[in-house]
Amino acid sequence: VDFYNNIKAYLSELQNTNVRSLEDIVAYNYANDGSEGGNPWPLGNPAFSSGQDGFLASLKTKGVMDTTYYQALGFCQQQTRQGGIDAALAQGRNGNQLDALLVPPDVAQSYQIAAQAGYPMITIPAGVHSSTGMPFGLALMQTAFAEDKLVKWASAIEDAQISANTPYKRTLPKWYGYLQRNIPVNNL
DSSP states (O other), X not given: OHHHHHHHHHHHHOSSOSOOSHHHHHHHHHHTHHHXXXXXXXXXOGGGTTTTHHHHHHHHHTTOOOHHHHHHHHHHHHHHIIIXXXXXXXXXXXXXXXXXEEEOTXXXXXXXXXXXXXXXXXXXXXXXXXXXXXXXXXXXXXXXXXXXXXXXXXXXXHHHHHHOOSTTOOOOOOOTTTTSXXXXXXXX
């Protein structure tokens, strides 16, 4: 519901496109399925294995904020805020508050929890897979209005990673053909 309404508001402000709605985006993706992921794999692009299922689910809502929407919103916020991130942050030693939650950003649930709570999250590059060249990272989560804490900790971690004199020192990614139109998916 929120995505449907927010993307419509965003697109209405753009001057450089005729795309004005989620319906337009979905139609464009189907028309350009080879590169944009209109259909799920194996019919569409392997980079978009589920196609545009999130867009289609949002499209079904038509952006209507009804009783069901507000019940779901309240449940999500309670579970991800008080029952989720805030509860986890309260688990510090001797009743102290934790500085942040360290989570893997490539696991979809980690950033979705922060997004559903409306809480900040920051991702830090951690390294590059030795055989595929695929970069990977770490992420930190905090409670509402704690961006300053996240930036402080992320900066300290990144400084330590880069200056470390160990075999685990962070390596920088190699930018293989990043200007090419269709970058092949190489996530082994």
